[in-house]
Amino acid sequence: MNDTTTNRAPGRPRSERAEKAIIEATLDLLAAESGVAGVSIEAVAARAGVGKTTIYRRWPSKEALIVGALGAAKGELPAPSGASAREDLLEIARTFAAERKKRYSRCFWNVVGGAEKYPELYARYKQDVIEPRRAVIREVLRRGVETGELRADLDIEAGISMLTGSLSTKTPQETFPEGYAETVVDLLLTGIGAPS
Template sequence: MTSAARADNGPGAADAAPEPDRKTPGRPRSARADEAITEAMLDLLAEGLTFEALTIEAVAARAGVGKATIYRRWPNKESMLVDAIARLKGELPTVPGTSLRDDLVAVLRPVGTIRSTRAGQIMPCLVPELRRSPELQGVYHRAMEPRRELLRQVLRTWRDKGELRADLDIELAAVMLIGPLLAQNVLFWNPNLPREGLPERLVDGILAGIAAR
């Protein structure tokens, strides 16, 4: 194995020397360094670098830190990607709790606007690699699980209030709501479908089938 390969698989002997930003035991790690590292990773992906070709060394160079700084925070680039995707997606949306429709639109609206965001540049580049790599699929699912669970909670809450069918398949309903938005934003499946107001129109259309009768 080459020294370059060893450098990407874990901290090597060359990284053992103390760095200027090394913290004393018990001292919190630098949030600024965390941000610089995740931003560097996202920048490289947005520029078209594949995840397979992405290296810890490249991220460290872009962030202006040493590889040891990264390895003190993440054991590998897969774990880095979980945090990077979470940062890319931003905070979970706030659910108003005012109505079933309002709650669903609040959860879906960020997905409906992804094409015009930085996430819209990066996520389509990851799709082919997600198909090839079960490991990367696992990384993606860990990053997305909090958002899936938020949608499940909304559906469960309004089902228990009698607003949705009692026999509703929660997982299927979640796919029905999210799937069309992903198809439009990642694949641009139907260029004749206007993006404006799509989350609202999608919720209105699907509620006709899953609302309580």
């Protein structure tokens, strides 16, 4: 008799294909004109070709599903190399600019635009998707202050808002011109860079 045991949770293993289909279906529905209102567990299940229980095994509610899908679509910011504050901010800004080219940028607008109508969804989106990304920028700015590259009196939160705001103000249909991320970072550093 073989004594080897495996540490697998009971039940069927999760299907990556089903998870991808669920996320894609959620984002498709969220990007539609009806936005958040058009997303339901039933609609996602039908579009993804899975049962509702398959969705509920992964996400306990519609809000959790939407936030999970948005997190998957955005992904994590790249870990800054630490070469310099400018280089780190450029990496982050280029990632933000590239995200606008993705087909799901409208999803984020629909959630942000529906913040008043869906405050719990928006709060969870901010906590689970936006705040971890802001934490990466916060660390870059703090390190820049410590190394003397950035002003000692820098308001870190204002710096984060200046960077993210300039890279997220256009509508989903608009794109950034070539070199926009670099322009944003260089203009930002004009204001927050340490005096020479």
